[in-house]
Amino acid sequence: xxxxxxxxxxxxxxxxxxxxxxxxxxxxxxxxxxxxxxxxxxxxxxxxxxxxxxxxxxxxxxxxxxxxxxxxxxxx
Amino acid sequence: xxxxxxxxxxxxxxxxxxxxxxxxxxxxxxxxxxxxxxxxxxxxxxxxxxxxxxxxxxxxxxxxxxxxxxxxxxxxxxxxxxxxxxxxxxxxxxxxxxxxxxxxxxxxxxxxxxxxxxxxxxxxxxxxxxxxxxxxxxxxx
Numbered sequence: 001x002x003x004x005x006x007x008x009x010x011x012x013x014x015x016x017x018x019x020x021x022x023x024x025x026x027x028x029x030x031x032x033x034x035x036x037x038x039x040x041x042x043x044x045x046x047x048x049x050x051x052x053x054x055x056x057x058x059x060x061x062x063x064x065x066x067x068x069x070x071x072x073x074x075x076x
Numbered sequence: 077x078x079x080x081x082x083x084x085x086x087x088x089x090x091x092x093x094x095x096x097x098x099x100x101x102x103x104x105x106x107x108x109x110x111x112x113x114x115x116x117x118x119x120x121x122x123x124x125x126x127x128x129x130x131x132x133x134x135x136x137x138x139x140x141x142x143x144x145x146x147x148x149x150x151x152x153x154x155x156x157x158x159x160x161x162x163x164x165x166x167x168x169x170x171x172x173x174x175x176x177x178x179x180x181x182x183x184x185x186x187x188x189x190x191x192x193x194x195x196x197x198x199x200x201x202x203x204x205x206x207x208x209x210x211x212x213x214x215x216x217x
Contacts, residue, residue: 020081036182038185038188039102039104040188040192042102042103042104043104043185043188043189043192044192044195044196045103045104046103046104046106046176047189047192047193047196048196048200049106050106050111050172050193051193051196051197051200052200053115053119054115054118054119054122055119055122055200056122057200
């Protein structure tokens with residue numbers, strides 16, 4: 001890659017000064033687009049929280065920041 | 077060598093921004109007014125749906141919906157009510173999946189979110205309730 005860039009820059013001369021920058025910008029855009037993955041674990045947690053709320057499931061799972069002060073009341 | 081330096085810097089910046097994005101995605105945003113409203117609506121409807129889940133009239137599908145499983149399990153005068161409940165519930169669920177995707181700035185995640193919910197609803201369903209298996213047959217939990 002490096003030698004390719006050098007070769008092209010050498011051949012085209014000054015006009016090619018912005019070429020590596022262009023390649024870099026393209027690489028950046030490519031990386032960002034490709035790398036937005038679906039966060040499956042986070043989605044599962046979010047789903048569980050919503051389902052517990054909708055179905056009123058207050059199972060033995062430890063409540064996060066509620067503390068022991070709210071034994072039966074609605075969490076929200 | 078010098079010519080490649082901006083490229084390397086940009087590449088590094090790209091990698092760092094990916095790491096930042098990955099960290100930002102550790103949790104999904106679900107605390108929006110729209111999502112809260114849908115949750116309330118579904119919570120209220122749930123009380124009406126429970127008897128139908130229990131009788132096997134209504135079951136859960138893998139794509140995160142509910143469906144009529146056995147119309148014969150519903151007394152004739154209630155059939156319209158069940159259909160209305162199912163339609164309303166599926167409408168809320170679709171809106172919920174869409175809203176979660178939107179709240180996180182990723183509308184294209186809607187399908188994945190729906191699939192995740194599909195699994196979790198079934199996982200958390202009570203024993204005796206029905207869900208549709210991958211093969212399409214109804215299974216009693």
